[in-house]
Ligand SMILES: Nc1ncnc2c1ncn2[C@@H]1O[C@H](COP(=O)(O)OP(=O)(O)OP(=O)(O)O)[C@@H](O)[C@H]1O
């Protein structure tokens with residue numbers, strides 16, 4: 246069943262990348278945002294950003310109907326700040342949560358520009374270091390009504406080696422000769438050279454730096470669609486999407502946790 | 513406010529306990545919820561920061577909810593929120609700080625950041641309701657071994673501290689070496705009761721004459737050397753004796769220096785705090801040595817010795833009363849000094 250869309254006021258927060266932001270979206274789709282220009286200032290600055298976004302929207306926090314967070318993948322620390330903030334506001338105000346995939350929000354945010362650039366695929370790439378990425382591949386569906394344009398996932402959101410991601414993309418593009426990929430995200434900063442080396446010159450576009458990074462506006466837009474479709478959850482169900490086990494957990498599972506750490510010396 | 517009492521919610525996530533508590537008038541514990549992760553970290557032989565951060569996130573909201581429910585209050589009754597903002601593991605601290613700020617904002621409650629170590633001292637205000645500064649504080653925990661003069665609430669003058677390992681750390685390391693495992697403190701305490709503290713001569717490290725500093729790292733080396741030497745000689749090792757002798761070497765130095773500091777500053781009370789303050793031998797010895805000089809020794813009950821939200825609430829209450837500015841831009845400071 247669809248929820249009533251009347252008087253929706255959704256707060257979206259984004260803390261998974263370098264810059265934090267908060268946005269309020271109402272049922273008509275109008276968005277009011279506050280962005281931080283300070284890098285990795287999420288913990289200190291989050292409440293100020295939320296307060297600014299609410300003031301821009303001209304509403305008080307008691308009028309909020311939902312709270313949405315970008316749940317990852319991305320910086321573990323950033324994810325935790327955003328998710329904890331969202332969970333707690335939800336708990337205290339008694340309003341439902343909405344989980345938004347960071348990669349989906351990035352694809353959504355890049356969609357218009359990707360279509361203008363003639364791209365068939367939108368590929369958000371987050372730098373996960375040592376040739377690793379968190380990425381997803383979306384097909385840009387163009388319609389004459391810009392409101393109905395959508396980004397349809399065609400490859401799983403997960404951890405890829407940058408080389409593997411590009412290999413899979415090339416295979417896919419062989420089926421659609423002449424198609425173009427629109428890359429966005431800080432993966433460009435880290436792996437721009439590798440992408441350049443692997444892709445034919447005409448076959449890709451990089452998002453401009455000014456629009457390359459995660460932002461709460463896209464989070465709020467996806468949250469609005471989810472709220473309208475009744476896809477809300479409780480604060481306890483709002484969980485981070487790390488896409489990776491903690492390193493110690495990986496090693497414990499693989500049986501390579503240092504002996505000294507795992508077992509006390511027996512005498 | 514409820515029934516005319518000022519209510520503080522304290523939140524603590526600096527290491528591996530997710531904790532929250534409601535305290536009335538800075539002194540009376542109405543609820544004290546502690547969700548420990550010890551069972552999880554035991555598999556790794558110590559606290560894994562990334563895992564601790566993940567668990568704090570999953571638990572913090574229900575811990576806060578339960579603290580209010582147990583106290584029979586709701587968020588609108590809370591007058592002040594206090595949260596540990598350092599020292600501790602940065603990833604762990606920020607969960608508590610993020611939750612505290614979000615709650616303070618959503619419910620319009622003032623928020624003050626609390627130094628975890630001030631919290632440990634404040635645990636005594638909860639246990640001893642007429643205790644007031646001035647006094648000499650002895651903080652012995654997993655990360656600290658400190659002698660601190662406390663002239664007034666939340667004012668701490670550090671007189672001495674460890675130059676290498678903290679007391680609790682030394683307990684944990686030696687426990688690992690002799691096969692007792694993690695967490696080492698309580699296990700050594702127990703094993704020592706069955707052992708002879710004079711069986712092995714571990715060196716007491718007093719440093720320069722009159723110094724109030726500590727050094728415990730050499731004890732681990734001494735323990736290792738002893739074990740090697742016994743093993744090579746083919747002798748069987750009595751774990752209880754090692755535990756008792758090691759423990760005695762640590763607590764004797766701590767007790768002596770705490771009493772020396774109290775005498776030097778003419779304090780009539782020594783107030784203990786931190787996880788190692790629940791060590792039974794340290795308690796007995798310091799009482800004996802202080803008692804001989806007419807100095808009282810106070811300590812919190814074991815549940816208030818280790819990390820908890822109540823001690824943070826109490827410290828927040830006194831900080832706020834002394835004029836601490838509420839701060840919604842609070843940041844986590846992992847290396848926060850006294
Ligand atoms: N009975 C005991 N005897 C000796 N040590 C003990 C005892 N009980 C607990 N400990 C030690 O106390 C430490 C834990 O105390 P606490 O929780 O106060 O420290 P922490 O919070 O890890 O460190 P800090 O407060 O300095 O950041 C551990 O090192 C543990 O081994």
Ligand SMILES: [Mg+2]
Pocket residue numbers: 628632653654818819
């Ligand atoms: Mg502690």
